[in-house]
Amino acid sequence: MSTMSLPRIPLGSSSSAPDRRRRAQVVLSVAGFVLLLIGWWLLGDMTRFLPGIREVLRSFPEFLGSSLVWREVAVTTVRVVGSLAIAFVLAGAAALVMLRSRFWGRVLSAYVAVATAVPSTILALIALFIFRKSDAGVVFVVVVTTLPFITVLLHEGLRATSDSLTEMGAVYRIRGIESVRHVLLPQVTPYAFTALRNEYAHAWKVVVLAELFIINSGMGWQFSQAFDRFQLVPVMHWLLVFMLLLLATEYLIIRPLEARVLRWKDKS
Numbered sequence: 001m002s003t004m005s006l007p008r009i010p011l012g013s014s015s016s017a018p019d020r021r022r023r024a025q026v027v028l029s030v031a032g033f034v035l036l037l038i039g040w041w042l043l044g045d046m047t048r049f050l051p052g053i054r055e056v057l058r059s060f061p062e063f064l065g066s067s068l069v070w071r072e073v074a075v076t077t078v079r080v081v082g083s084l085a086i087a088f089v090l091a092g093a094a095a096l097v098m099l100r101s102r103f104w105g106r107v108l109s110a111y112v113a114v115a116t117a118v119p120s121t122i123l124a125l126i127a128l129f130i131f132r133k134s135d136a137g138v139v140f141v142v143v144v145t146t147l148p149f150i151t152v153l154l155h156e157g158l159r160a161t162s163d164s165l166t167e168m169g170a171v172y173r174i175r176g177i178e179s180v181r182h183v184l185l186p187q188v189t190p191y192a193f194t195a196l197r198n199e200y201a202h203a204w205k206v207v208v209l210a211e212l213f214i215i216n217s218g219m220g221w222q223f224s225q226a227f228d229r230f231q232l233v234p235v236m237h238w239l240l241v242f243m244l245l246l247l248a249t250e251y252l253i254i255r256p257l258e259a260r261v262l263r264w265k266d267k268s
Helices: 016-046 053-064 067-100 102-115 120-131 135-159 163-171 176-213 219-228 232-261 263-267
Strands: none
Touching: 016 053, 053 232, 067 102, 067 135, 067 176, 067 219, 067 232, 102 135, 120 135, 120 176, 135 176, 176 219, 176 232, 219 232, 232 263
């Protein structure tokens, strides 16, 4: 007597796992933000060195209405984006050299090890002596600071490229630009986005720090001006703008772009 097997009913869909992780990340981020606001509210009422949250938020719309604020934000943003672009180009070249050349790979590995140990403040002071008060000093600090970390991730991405895909590209005579576009880039792109997410916030912090020492413009300069005059409310205003810019660009631009570019991974 033959028995008919019943179809197995899946208890859960594997495709929902990324959605659950994303929801958990959102919940944890919101909870952390709420705890930060509660801590600010308590410290503002209990101490004199931190302005109260009500006082800061009450004058925040007027602060945002100033053209000076957005001009300084634009200046700092251009420095961050330009410096990161230069760092990514140099890091890509360095990662290729580390993969292809044993001697120069060791040289660059030594540079990476040394550069990761140098504090950003020391680099800012060195840039001040070399470049004086110019944008080149800010770019120098950001590139030297972020380059090692980007290089390591891109190098790992190049090392992780599949030999079978490379051989398949050779069989189908996919060479030159087409090979880079259809074989190499899809495998390295996840590592590049990881480097971008990690170093974007890092670059913002380094630029603001460099502006404190090197140049008389940008958000860092405005931080120092308000702090030198003991204007703590404007200091908190600039801090809020800084945090909102980082969160907005990461969650509204970088992460959606990453999800769109890497959507093929969820389908594979």
